[in-house]
Amino acid sequence: xxxxxxxxxxxxxxxxxxxxxxxxxxxxxxxxxxxxxxxxxxxxxxxxxxxxxxxxxxxxxxxxxxxxxxxxxxxxxxxxxxxxxxxxxxxxxxxxxxxxxxxxxxxxxxxxxxxxxxxxxxxxxxxxxxxxxxxxxxxxxxxxxxxxxxxxxxxxxxxxxxxxxxxxxxxxxxxxxxxxxxxxxxxxxxxxxxxxxxxxxxxxxxxxxxxxxxxxxxxxxxxxxx
Numbered sequence: 001x002x003x004x005x006x007x008x009x010x011x012x013x014x015x016x017x018x019x020x021x022x023x024x025x026x027x028x029x030x031x032x033x034x035x036x037x038x039x040x041x042x043x044x045x046x047x048x049x050x051x052x053x054x055x056x057x058x059x060x061x062x063x064x065x066x067x068x069x070x071x072x073x074x075x076x077x078x079x080x081x082x083x084x085x086x087x088x089x090x091x092x093x094x095x096x097x098x099x100x101x102x103x104x105x106x107x108x109x110x111x112x113x114x115x116x117x118x119x120x121x122x123x124x125x126x127x128x129x130x131x132x133x134x135x136x137x138x139x140x141x142x143x144x145x146x147x148x149x150x151x152x153x154x155x156x157x158x159x160x161x162x163x164x165x166x167x168x169x170x171x172x173x174x175x176x177x178x179x180x181x182x183x184x185x186x187x188x189x190x191x192x193x194x195x196x197x198x199x200x201x202x203x204x205x206x207x208x209x210x211x212x213x214x215x216x217x218x219x220x221x222x223x224x225x226x
Contacts, residue, residue, distance in 0.1 A: 011212030011215075015212070019205050022201035025201060048065070050166075061130065062129045063171070066094065066125055068123070070094055070121060070122075071094060076114060076147050085110075088108070088109055090107060102168060103158060118178070128171060142156070169183070172184070
């Protein structure tokens, strides 16, 4: 009898844990989808002029139209593009028509194009305000001598290029004939795999329940035989 009770307690406890993990993943899925919907709605809104004092929370992903001057100087962020391999994001200083000096993420270049000269001068383009959250405890510090960064750090980059801590990511490239490939803000790089995780936990819960029922049945059968 004690064996049956022990098996039942362990079985119910394990089932409760697995079901709670599955439920938690369902909650995470809803939370992530809400974030994706918010980003999508902001990215697809009509472009506006750059706000006077952009807010990192309220104005993140806001589409803006900029007119001004692309300045000399580049920071190179090591990235990789599907089907193209490794390369760099170009982060450059840009002076708006009202005199503000900000950061612009022009897009992707191949590794071999790192040292090529690129267009500077007057330009008008569309982009999205962005303050990327790409740095964690594993991110190497930037190699300033080689001009290689491993993440977009708006504050640090603004200090190096003497700009405001404001970044606009181009949604298309305004320079005809440029080899720079836009890497616009979108939700493609933000996966929402929580449904798969939830199905996995619920499947394990079903297997656990069936195994518990089997062991209880076997224990009962053995007890009756003795």
